[in-house]
């Protein structure tokens with residue numbers, strides 16, 4: 001069975017050293033999940049952490065959320081493609097021309113990474129948007145940015161599972177919906193605001209569940225992952 005059908009879970013390896021991240025990865029099974037390398041780990045380790053995870057058989061989501069001018073972000077996603085990652089992302093608020101340029105920049109790769117865009121961070125709620133001059137509900141802004149991302153030709157968006165149904169109405173079924181802010185009922189929300197349980201997120205149509213602390217900070221991370229996967233079928 002392909003990994004596409006096996007598990008929608010992407011484990012966020014948010015660690016402060018390569019050693020810690022690999023201790024965690026070595027407890028996980030690449031047929032049961034993908035892994036995500038974010039800003040902290042990549043800033044500390046660079047491409048060597050991606051290589052080490054590839055050697056262990058994991059597909060890697062490089063979650064660096066590029067947000068810059070079109071030329072810079074395009075070169076950045078091309079560098080990610082050179083690393084052979086499975087997925088890479090930019091911020092949709094960088095705009096249509098920036099996203100379209102990144103899309104075009106990946107055309108020369110035989111197997112480019114999935115290119116997706118972050119809409120509104122799952123840690124944000126209405127007041128956070130007001131604070132940055134956006135007097136809208138997160139749902140409304142996510143919908144607008146998802147439409148922009150679709151029109152720029154990207155493969156999908158990062159959103160909260162709470163927005164999945166609304167995005168499904170305006171985007172094709174092939175448009176990947178990647179949802180962090182996933183919290184089993186027993187888990188702490190921490191800094192996440194727009195959350196949903198793994199089971200609800202899958203039921204409503206999330207394609208991929210990004211899960212960090214509920215797995216990585218569990219006493220038995222593999223059991224925690226298996227317990228989550230068991231709720232999905």
Ligand SMILES: O=c1ccn([C@@H]2O[C@H](COP(=O)(O)O)[C@@H](O)[C@H]2O)c(=O)[nH]1
Nearest residue numbers: 012038120121122180181210211212213
């Ligand atoms: O909107 C977003 C975009 C990215 N993230 C990232 O996902 C994980 C979530 O980790 P948890 O420990 O499960 O909260 C983390 O790496 C974030 O950088 C997000 O949470 N929300």
